[in-house]
Amino acid sequence: MSDWFSSLNTVVIDFDVSHQFFPRIIITLLLILGLVIVATNFRPVMRAIRSGRYQFFVKNADFFRLLVTFALIPGYFWGMDAVGDVLPNMGLGFLLASIPFVLLMSMLYCHDLTRRNMTIIVANAVIAPTVVWVVLYHFFLVSMP
Numbered sequence: 001m002s003d004w005f006s007s008l009n010t011v012v013i014d015f016d017v018s019h020q021f022f023p024r025i026i027i028t029l030l031l032i033l034g035l036v037i038v039a040t041n042f043r044p045v046m047r048a049i050r051s052g053r054y055q056f057f058v059k060n061a062d063f064f065r066l067l068v069t070f071a072l073i074p075g076y077f078w079g080m081d082a083v084g085d086v087l088p089n090m091g092l093g094f095l096l097a098s099i100p101f102v103l104l105m106s107m108l109y110c111h112d113l114t115r116r117n118m119t120i121i122v123a124n125a126v127i128a129p130t131v132v133w134v135v136l137y138h139f140f141l142v143s144m145p
Helices: 002-007 018-051 063-086 092-109 115-139
Strands: none
Touching: 063 092, 092 115
């Protein structure tokens, strides 16, 4: 009986697969949320398809921003990996890839690129990833790419 109680206070981490823990949680949550969306919208969408009035994209959709977003996201992950290979075990892959990613995404979706907005965008692109990196990597000792 005492072995059972003492085992409650021990944690065994298998570092070969520990990096797969959070992605599995996120993928599971995304699948559940996707099923909820499909379940709640299935009938109205099917009615609209049958009646011929279903439209996947709204009129005048901004395909440029959509396509650039689809290009920037894989580029962001590639950039984290590339910097992490050059500067391993310091979390700089996250930091040095996040700054240009946040900058470019903010510029892409800002409709009025004034001097004031650009100052805010640049400050946000530098400060936000740096604060996240400092808090996660230095305070909580979270391994960053």
